[in-house]
Amino acid sequence: NPSFSIYTELAVSAAQRLITPVNADDSSRVATNAMFILLHGQTPPHPIYGTWTYASQAQRYGLAVPQIHVIVGNRLTQYDGAATAFKALSDATADTLFSAFSTHPIYFTETPNPPQSLTDFRDEYAVALRDFNTAGVVSAHLGRPLSSMEQGYYEVHGQQVKVNADRVSECIQALDELIAYID
Structure with a gap:
């Protein structure tokens, strides 16, 4: 998550x-700037905290x-593609990241087709992941893999919750596409 914590630093x-x-909100857009400062430091370094940042400690210890x-783009509401508001906010975060890429491409993995424009950058680095809605919530609550979920009713804290097989299939397809991208 772009908002650093000790767990993020360990990971x-x-x-x-x-x-x-990144979520479709302004907090994620702002957090991406903070992420670069935490990972790579700022110029000039903060006079008090500069030596205690992750960036300075990583450099000190050769990490x-x-x-x-x-x-x-996490938890996008989808209809025929991402809903307009979600897409607009996710695109704003991608714009912020493209600005960082333009200045410091070394902060990003190399791609077969180095981005020359914002559109290229989005194509190379950004993936929209749909909101898993009920299927994801029930899967996580039960501790069951999404792939084992079938259409039907599942008990969640005393309530019978219906899981739709079509939504499960859409979620699995979205995960498969993300995994293919990562490989």
């Missing part, structure tokens, strides 16, 4: 590539900072 320290989830490999 980043063990990673070679970053999958950066390689992983590169962004994919930006996942």
Whole structure:
């Protein structure tokens, strides 16, 4: 998550590539800027906190900072593609990331077709992941893989919740596309 915590720092320290989830909100857009400062530092360094940042500690201890490999527009409401408001906010975050790419392409993994424009950047680095709605909530609550969910009713805290097989199939397809992109 672009909003750093100690858990994020531990994960980043063990990673070679970053999958950066962003929600369709202004907080994610702002958090992406903060993420670059935390990962790579700022110029000039903050006079008090500069030596305690992840970036300075990674440099001090010789840790390689992983590169962004994919930006996942998380939980998009979809109809025929992403809903307009979700797409607009996700695109604004992609624009912020493209600006960072334009200045520091080394922060991102190399692609076969280096982006020359915002559209190219979105095509190379951004993936929209639909909201899994009820199917995802029930799957997570029950601790069952999404792939094992079938159409029917499932108990969630005393309530019978219907899971639609078509939504499960759509979610699995979205995950398969993301996984193919990551490989």
